[in-house]
Amino acid sequence: MNTLTTTAQAPAPIETREQVMQRAKSESLISPRFYTTDFAALERMDMSPLREQWEAMLAEYEGDNNHDHFTRDEEAFRREVRELPPELHQEFLDFLITSITSEFSGCVLYNEIRKRVDNPDIKRLMTYLTRDESRHANFINHSLRDYGLGVDLANLKATKATTYFKPKYILYATTSRRRSATRATSPSTGSSSATRTSASTRSSGGSSAGATTNSGTARASR
Numbered sequence: 001m002n003t004l005t006t007t008a009q010a011p012a013p014i015e016t017r018e019q020v021m022q023r024a025k026s027e028s029l030i031s032p033r034f035y036t037t038d039f040a041a042l043e044r045m046d047m048s049p050l051r052e053q054w055e056a057m058l059a060e061y062e063g064d065n066n067h068d069h070f071t072r073d074e075e076a077f078r079r080e081v082r083e084l085p086p087e088l089h090q091e092f093l094d095f096l097i098t099s100i101t102s103e104f105s106g107c108v109l110y111n112e113i114r115k116r117v118d119n120p121d122i123k124r125l126m127t128y129l130t131r132d133e134s135r136h137a138n139f140i141n142h143s144l145r146d147y148g149l150g151v152d153l154a155n156l157k158a159t160k161a162t163t164y165f166k167p168k169y170i171l172y173a174t175t176s177r178r179r180s181a182t183r184a185t186s187p188s189t190g191s192s193s194a195t196r197t198s199a200s201t202r203s204s205g206g207s208s209a210g211a212t213t214n215s216g217t218a219r220a221s222r
């Protein structure tokens with residue numbers, strides 16, 4: 001009987017800035033992507049049915065209460081940079097590259113929406129999101145620089161392929177993220193945001209972009 005064997009291909013080592021860029025640009029089933037979306041659909045979104053909740057969410061963004069999480073103490077970080085076993089070192093670099101690609105992907109998409117959409121509600125949200133994701137990406141890039149590496153973000157933006165992402169998923173990702181954070185300090189908010197979100201999708205026939213709260217749904221045409 002023949003024995004079927006498979007050989008897992010080890011990823012190329014990450015040792016230079018060029019290899020960092022290659023890894024950041026690589027495409028696989030699970031690698032983070034860059035996105036574009038339906039800007040016209042976002043333009044048409046009407047948040048008035050959930051005005052109170054929408055304003056509360058934006059007030060949280062405006063408060064920027066986790067700003068201090070991304071303040072870098074250079075001396076403390078320098079002390080933490082240490083030699084890791086080679087395999088762990090590679091995994092850590094891979095983790096940083098994947099993370100920065102993901103954070104910067106959000107930053108690019110949100111900033112593009114902010115520039116191309118005049119809808120004041122969407123524009124305000126995207127302004128805050130761009131601020132946050134830019135901060136996250138730069139924070140991680142500093143960590144890569146601790147190892148003498150770093151991602152050329154302008155080059156990455158110019159050369160990485162983009163994938164279409166429905167507006168409703170953008171809203172799910174942004175509003176669910178904020179609600180999840182709220183739930184962590186507010187255990188009385190009832191069912192999970194994921195449950196409420198999927199219920200909203202069903203009620204809107206699966207064709208509307210819905211941003212839901214406990215008491216309302218905002219809709220767009222797709």
Ligand SMILES: [Fe+2]
Binds near residue numbers: 103
């Ligand atoms: Fe982020």
